[in-house]
Amino acid sequence: MSLTNRxxxxxxxxxxxxxxxxxxxxxEPAEQAGDATDAATAAVDDTxxxxxxxxxENLVGPILEDLxxxxxxxxxxxxxxxxxxxxxxxEEGDGTQADLFFSQDAGALGALxxxxxxxxxxxxxxxxxxxGYRDAEGRWVATSARARVLAYDPEQAPEVAEMTGIDEILxxxxxxxxxxxxxxxxxxxxxxxxxxxxxxxxxxxxxxxxAALEPQAYENNNAVLDAVNGGQVSVGLINHYYWYERIAEExxxxxxxxxxFLDSDDPGALVNVAGVGVLNGSDAxxxxxxxxxxxxSEEAQQYFADExxxxxxxxxxxxxxxxxxxxxxxxxxxxxxxxxxxxxLALLDEVGLT
Amino acid sequence: MTAAPVRRTRTTAGRRAPAVxxxxxxxxxxxxxxxIGYLLxxxxxxxxxAIWDTLWRDRTLWLVLRSLxxxxxxxxxxxxxxxxxxxxxxxxxxxxxGAWSVVAALPLAVPSFVAAYAWVSVVPEVSGFLGTWLVxxxxxxxxxxxxxxxxxxxxxxxxxxxxxxxxxxxWQTHLTVTARQVRPAVAAGALLVALYALSDFGTPSLLRxxxxxxxxxxxxxxxxxxxxxxxxxLVLVAVTVAITxxxxxxxxxxxxxxxxxxxxxxxxxxxxxxxxxxxxxxxxGVAAVALGYPAxxxxxxxxxxxxxxxxxxxxxxAGVSTLWVAxxxxxxxxxxxxxxxxxxxxxxRGGGRFxxxxxxxxxxxxxxxxxxxxxxxxxxxxxxIYQRTPLLxxxxxxxxxxxxxxxxxxxxxxxxxxxxxxxxxLGRSPLGVLRDVTLPLAGPGIAAGFALVMLTVMxxxxxxxxxxPTGMDTLATRLWTETGVGAYAAAAPYAVALVLLAAVxxxxxxxxxxxxxxxxxxxxxxxxxxxxx
Numbered sequence: 001m002s003l004t005n006r007x008x009x010x011x012x013x014x015x016x017x018x019x020x021x022x023x024x025x026x027x028e029p030a031e032q033a034g035d036a037t038d039a040a041t042a043a044v045d046d047t048x049x050x051x052x053x054x055x056x057e058n059l060v061g062p063i064l065e066d067l068x069x070x071x072x073x074x075x076x077x078x079x080x081x082x083x084x085x086x087x088x089x090x091e092e093g094d095g096t097q098a099d100l101f102f103s104q105d106a107g108a109l110g111a112l113x114x115x116x117x118x119x120x121x122x123x124x125x126x127x128x129x130x131x132g133y134r135d136a137e138g139r140w141v142a143t144s145a146r147a148r149v150l151a152y153d154p155e156q157a158p159e160v161a162e163m164t165g166i167d168e169i170l171x172x173x174x175x176x177x178x179x180x181x182x183x184x185x186x187x188x189x190x191x192x193x194x195x196x197x198x199x200x201x202x203x204x205x206x207x208x209x210x211a212a213l214e215p216q217a218y219e220n221n222n223a224v225l226d227a228v229n230g231g232q233v234s235v236g237l238i239n240h241y242y243w244y245e246r247i248a249e250e251x252x253x254x255x256x257x258x259x260x261f262l263d264s265d266d267p268g269a270l271v272n273v274a275g276v277g278v279l280n281g282s283d284a285x286x287x288x289x290x291x292x293x294x295x296x297s298e299e300a301q302q303y304f305a306d307e308x309x310x311x312x313x314x315x316x317x318x319x320x321x322x323x324x325x326x327x328x329x330x331x332x333x334x335x336x337x338x339x340x341x342x343x344x345l346a347l348l349d350e351v352g353l354t
Numbered sequence: 355m356t357a358a359p360v361r362r363t364r365t366t367a368g369r370r371a372p373a374v375x376x377x378x379x380x381x382x383x384x385x386x387x388x389x390i391g392y393l394l395x396x397x398x399x400x401x402x403x404a405i406w407d408t409l410w411r412d413r414t415l416w417l418v419l420r421s422l423x424x425x426x427x428x429x430x431x432x433x434x435x436x437x438x439x440x441x442x443x444x445x446x447x448x449x450x451x452g453a454w455s456v457v458a459a460l461p462l463a464v465p466s467f468v469a470a471y472a473w474v475s476v477v478p479e480v481s482g483f484l485g486t487w488l489v490x491x492x493x494x495x496x497x498x499x500x501x502x503x504x505x506x507x508x509x510x511x512x513x514x515x516x517x518x519x520x521x522x523x524x525w526q527t528h529l530t531v532t533a534r535q536v537r538p539a540v541a542a543g544a545l546l547v548a549l550y551a552l553s554d555f556g557t558p559s560l561l562r563x564x565x566x567x568x569x570x571x572x573x574x575x576x577x578x579x580x581x582x583x584x585x586x587x588l589v590l591v592a593v594t595v596a597i598t599x600x601x602x603x604x605x606x607x608x609x610x611x612x613x614x615x616x617x618x619x620x621x622x623x624x625x626x627x628x629x630x631x632x633x634x635x636x637x638x639g640v641a642a643v644a645l646g647y648p649a650x651x652x653x654x655x656x657x658x659x660x661x662x663x664x665x666x667x668x669x670x671x672a673g674v675s676t677l678w679v680a681x682x683x684x685x686x687x688x689x690x691x692x693x694x695x696x697x698x699x700x701x702x703r704g705g706g707r708f709x710x711x712x713x714x715x716x717x718x719x720x721x722x723x724x725x726x727x728x729x730x731x732x733x734x735x736x737x738x739i740y741q742r743t744p745l746l747x748x749x750x751x752x753x754x755x756x757x758x759x760x761x762x763x764x765x766x767x768x769x770x771x772x773x774x775x776x777x778x779x780l781g782r783s784p785l786g787v788l789r790d791v792t793l794p795l796a797g798p799g800i801a802a803g804f805a806l807v808m809l810t811v812m813x814x815x816x817x818x819x820x821x822x823p824t825g826m827d828t829l830a831t832r833l834w835t836e837t838g839v840g841a842y843a844a845a846a847p848y849a850v851a852l853v854l855l856a857a858v859x860x861x862x863x864x865x866x867x868x869x870x871x872x873x874x875x876x877x878x879x880x881x882x883x884x885x886x887x
Contacts (some may be wrong), residue, residue: 036731050824056839057835058836058837058838058839058841058844076824076825077824077825078741078822079819079831079835080820081819083574083575084574084722084816084819085820087580087722087726088572088725088726088729088820090362090580091580091726091730091733092729092733093728093733095733095734095737095740096733097740097741097824115499141825169696183559183568183571183572185575216562217561218562219559222837223474226475227478230478232478232547245839245841249842250658250840252567282625284841286822304712314436340431342579345572349413
C-alpha cells in the first residue's frame with residue numbers, strides 16, 4: 001500500500017489550505033461551489049448556522065466551507081474535542097446556540113440523543129445511508145467511517161502482514177511490544193465491540209491476556225503510530241486514517257510503519273463512524289437539515305474518501321486517491337450499543353488497562 | 355536601622371481591612387468560588403450512593419496519592435532549583451548574572467505541553483514518573499525563581515550587617531537572616547508549583563504517568579455523565595484547601611518587614627571563588643534542559659515535513675488574539691488580586707485568610723472543569739456575554755488569579771507595615787494609604803503578577819476552546835488543531851510564535867522587577883572587596 005506522490009500532494013494540499021470559516025463569517029459567503037449538489041436546497045439565509053465540530057479543522061474545514069456555499073446560510077464553526085463539546089452541549093441545555101453537532105464518534109451523539117437533545121431527522125435524509133450507519137430512532141446519522149487496523153513495524157514483525165484476527169497478537173513474541181491508546185474513544189469502541197461480540201466473559205478473557213503482555217500505553221493514536229515508526233513497539237492498535245495522514249505529512253519514505261486490515265468480521269476491524277445530529281430547538285433547523293443532506297451528498301462523500309482517507313457511508317462513492325481495503329459486512333453491531341461506555345470502562349478498570 | 359519581627363500588637367494585624375479593599379476582595383473570592391458552586395450543584399444531583407461509588411473505586415485513593423506524590427516531588431525540586439538560581443543571580447559574582455537572570459525565567463514561556471512533546475518525540479525513555487517530574491520541574495521552577503529573586507534584591511542590608519557584627523559568618527547569615535526574609539516568597543512560589551503539578555493534565559498524559567486529573571478527563575469522555583467528574587474534582591478542591599492552609603500556617607509568624615525604608619547601600623555579594631565553574635554548570639545545565647532542548651526540537655519541527663510553511667494569514671490574527679485576551683486576562687486577574695494580596699499580607703485576621711483561601715480553592719482544578727462551570731453559569735445567566743470575550747476573560751481570572759495574589763502578597767509582606775500606620779496616624783484615609791504607600795511598595799509584586807498571568811493565559815487551552823468567541827483562534831488553539839492531526843511541522847510556527855510572544859512579558863518581568871527593586875533600595879549592587887569564601 002504505497003502512496004503515490006500525487007496522492008500525498010493532494011492530501012497535503014487539502015490539509016494546508018484549510019481556511020478558517022470564521023475568517024469569512026463577516027464576509028459574503030464564498031463563491032458557489034463548482035457543482036454543489038441539488039440535494040442541499042437553499043435555506044433561509046438571514047440566520048446563522050452554528051456548528052459545534054468535534055472533528056479537526058484541518059480535516060473538515062474545507063468541506064464545511066463548501067457546505068456554507070451549498071446551503072446558502074452563513075456558517076459559524078466552533079472546534080474542540082467531541083467529548084468536551086458533548087459535555088458543553090449538555091451543560092448549555094436549552095441555552096445552546098448550536099444548531100448542528102458534528103462528532104468524531106457515535107458515542108457522543110448517542111449521549112446527546114439519550115439526553116433528548118437531538119431532533120429526529122426527516123426520512124428522506126436518513127434513507128441516504130444504510131441502516132447500520134444511523135441511529136435507530138433517526139436522531140443522528142453517520143457521515144463517514146473508519147476502520148481499526150494494526151500498524152506494525154515490518155522489520156520487527158513482518159508476520160503481521162498475514163494476520164486476520166485480533167487474537168493473533170496475544171502471543172509472547174509481542175510482550176511489551178504492543179502500543180495502544182487506552183483513553184482513546186476508538187479504542188473504547190473496539191473494547192465495546194469485543195463485549196458485544198463475545199460477551200462480558202469473552203471480552204474480559206481477551207483483555208486479561210492482552211494486559212498480561214504488558215502493552216505500552218500512549219496518549220493517542222498518533223503517539224502509538226510514532227512508537228511503531230520509531231521501533232519502540234512492533235505492533236500498534238490504531239485507526240486506519242492516521243497512517244494515511246502521516247504519509248501525507250512526511251512522505252512515504254519517512255514512514256516505516258505499515259498497516260494491516262483484519263478480517264471484517266473480527267472485532268479488531270471494527271468500523272467506527274463520525275456523524276451529525278441536529279439540536280432540538282435549533283433556530284436554523286432547515287439550514288441544519290440541509291447541511292446534513294450536504295454532508296451525505298456525493299460531493300462531500302468524495303471529499304471524505306479522497307481527502308481524509310475515510311470510508312464513505314453512501315453507496316456508489318469510492319476513493320480515487322487511496323487504496324482502501326473494501327469494508328466487508330462487518331460485525332453487525334448496532335452503533336448505538338457503542339455508547340455503553342460505562343461498562344467498557346468498568347471492565348478496563350477491572351483488568352487494569354485504564 | 356534595625357529589624358523587628360511583626361508582633362501581633364494592636365496594629366493592623368488584628369484589625370478589619372478597610373472597605374476599599376474588602377469589597378473588591380470579596381468579589382474576587384466570589385468569582386473564584388464559581389467552579390466550586392457548580393461542582394456542588396452537580397454532586398448534589400447525584401445522591402449519596404453514587405458519590406460513594408465514585409469515591410470508593412479502587413483507583414480513586416491510589417491516584418490521589420500518586421498525584422500528591424508527584425506534586426510533592428515537583429515542588430521540592432522546583433524550590434531547590436528556583437532558590438539556587440535566584441541566589442546565584444542576585445547575591446553572588448556569577449559571571450553574566452544579568453543575562454542569566456533573564457534566561458532563568460524564560461522556561462515560563464515554553465508551554466509544558468510543548469516541552470513534554472519535545473521529550474517524548476525524541477527521547478521516548480523520558481516518560482513515567484521521572485519524565486513527568488523532570489518536565490514539570492523545568493517548566494514550573496520560575497514560579498519560585500522570580501519571587502525569590504525579587505525578595506533577595508529587596509533584603510535590607512542592615513539586617514545582614516547586624517548579623518555579621520554579632521559574629522555570624524556569611525553562610526550562617528544567609529541561612530538564618532536572609533532565608534527568613536525570603537521565606538514568604540518561597541512559600542508563595544511553592545504553592546503555585548504544587549497546585550500546577552496537581553492540576554496539569556497534558557504533561558502526565560503525554561508522558562504516560564497516570565494521575566488523578568486523567569480520571570477526571572476519562573470520566574467526561576467515557577460516560578458523558580458530569581457527576582463522577584464533579585465528585586472527583588471536589589476531592590481535588592479538598593486537597594488544595596489542605597495545601598493552602600498548610601502553606602499559610604507555615605508562613606505564620608515568619609514574615610518580617612523592615613522598620614525603616616532602608617538606606618542606600620550595597621548588598622553584599624558573595625564571592626564564589628573556586629565554586630564558580632560549578633555554579634555556571636548548574637545555571638547553564640538548567641537553561642539547556644528547560645529552554646535549549648525544547649527550542650532545538652521546535653527548530654527541528656520547523657525544518658521538516660511537507661506541511662511546513664508559515665500561514666501568515668492565520669498566524670498573525672491568532673497572535674493578535676492571543677496578545678489581546680492575555681492582556682485583558684492579566685488586567686482583570688491583577689485588578690482582583692491586588693486587594694486580596696494586600697489583605698492577606700496586612701489583615702490576616704478579620705476574613706483575610708478566608709478570602710485568600712477561597713481564591714485558591716479552585717486553582718488545582720483542571721481547565722476543563724473550570725470551563726464547564728462557566729459554560730453552565732454563562733449559558734444560563736449570562737447569555738449576552740456567553741462565548742464572548744468578557745466571559746473568556748472571567749474564566750482566565752478564575753484560573754490564574756492566585757498566581758498574581760501570591761506575588762502581590764509576598765511584595766506587601768516584605769515592605770514595612772509601619773509606613774502605612776504612620777500615614778494613617780497623619781490623617782490619611784485608607785484609600786490614600788493604599789494609593790500613596792501600599793501600592794507603590796507592592797509595585798514589583800503587582801508587575802510580576804501581571805506578567806505571570808499574561809504568560810499563563812497565552813498558554814491556556816481547554817477553557818479557551820469552549821469559551822472563545824466562535825471562530826476566534828489563539829496560538830494555543832491553532833497548535834492544538836495542527837497537532838491533533840499529527841501535523842507537527844505545520845504546528846511548529848505556532849509553537850515558536852507562542853514561545854516568542856510569551857518570552858516578551860517574561861523578559862520584561864525579570865528586568866522590571868530588578869529595576870523597580872533597585873529604585874526602591876536606591877542602590878545598585880556593587881561588588882564588595884572583602885574575602886567571602
